[in-house]
Amino acid sequence: MGKRKKGNPVHGWVNFNKPLGMTSTQAVGKVRYMFQAQKAGHAGTLDPEASGVLPIALGEATKTIQYTQDASKTYIFTAQWGESRTTDDKEGEVIATSDASPALEAIIALLPKYTGDIEQLPPQFSALKIDGKRAYDMARDGQDVTLKSRTVTIHNLSIEKHDEKARQTTFKCDCGKGTYIRSLARDIGAKLGCFGYVLHLERAKVGSFKLSDAISLDSLEKIGDNTPQEEVLQPVEFVLDDIPALILKEQEAVRLKQGQRLSFLSKPDVARLSDLNQTTGHDSQKPFTALALFNHTPIGLVEIENVTIKPLKIFNL
Structure with missing residues (x-):
């Protein structure tokens, strides 16, 4: 696709099939240029003489790189x-x-x-x-x-x-x-x-990135500007499948995006956290990380401890 025309900010993951002879840094630079992404990074270096899966994060997906680096x-x-x-x-x-x-x-x-x-x-x-x-x-x-x-x-x-x-x-x-x-x-x-x-x-x-689904450099270069990003990009939350999801109300999402902590004190809210703990098997007395969602859109990663929800990484989507 050469270089994609500038437009809306690009956020997501590219499951890139790195060819032999290319460094991981060169691969990131190439993909970033193609998508005109403001930020880019990779999850796990591949030597130049190695090929295969190199997950490349664009935009807000860079905030989730650590969760892929730790993957098997x-x-x-x-x-x-x-x-x-x-x-x-x-x-x-x-x-x-x-x-x-x-x-x-x-x-x-x-x-x-x-x-x-x-x-x-x-x-x-x-x-x-x-x-x-x-x-x-x-x-x-x-x-x-x-x-x-x-x-x-x-x-x-x-x-x-x-x-x-x-x-x-x-x-x-x-x-x-x-x-x-x-x-x-x-x-x-x-x-x-x-x-x-x-x-x-x-x-x-x-992790969830497989070679059978990876896209080669040649295939990327053949994709046209009018191709929907969804055909090439995995969503930001693609690497967060094993992290429990906390469904937010609209006002809660607004407050979190402003960097504010939330306190779930009412009986219905306490019940929401209790249900989350039971579903995931987490100890309610120990803090754990969750993916906060509103209307199926990821708001950010939060730390839940007792009845307090603290923002860790907020996505600007």
Whole structure:
């Protein structure tokens, strides 16, 4: 669609299928330019040499990015056995080799060791910061990079394909926030005694965003200016499906949008909160986050504690 003509402000999510060779920042810039959005951001960096789902938030949807960053993710990746590389992917320099070719049975036997909560050392070439500097910048400059291991969660790890002749294995990994697939391939290779790195990486899912529904750059560029945004954009609240909804009255919505707190003191209002707690299973004595709605339009995210509703993030929709 080239660049969309300026008009009404754009708010929502683009389920973008990031191509190989493009950085996540470049992807955000491209989509923002196309939609002429005032604000844009992404939920979870994808390396330039990785492809797949990159959720991009436009306008007021940027206020919900954190809820997608914390979502579970699914990756399809191919590990190349027989070499260790500086970056733990195909872009790095070879630093060690092995003639060993792991058997499928040996790989299958290792899978339980890399499922559940595991300790993982991030790659030296990563975006993590050390004393304010990116680890990959320090590594490129030849500086010592000392990173601490951390606990990550692998929900499921399975084998999709194994090619013993090519010494390659393709995995499907369902994991939690902060998991490095490059580290996973490296560590499995080390355990097998043959070294390993990521040859190909594709993100198939981020929370509710699926690769089967993602839109490619080519498809975006072919969409005309007259195409309804609803055909391309998911609504702001798309990433908030697991957050309970609080239905507001008109005056309550007005007050919240003005940044005011609400107190539900009348019997009918207390009953509304009680019903919400029972429906969602929340402890009424503990604060929790809810999505405030009026006439099916999201007003904002609020914190509910006892009978008090405090605005956290208000949407200007």
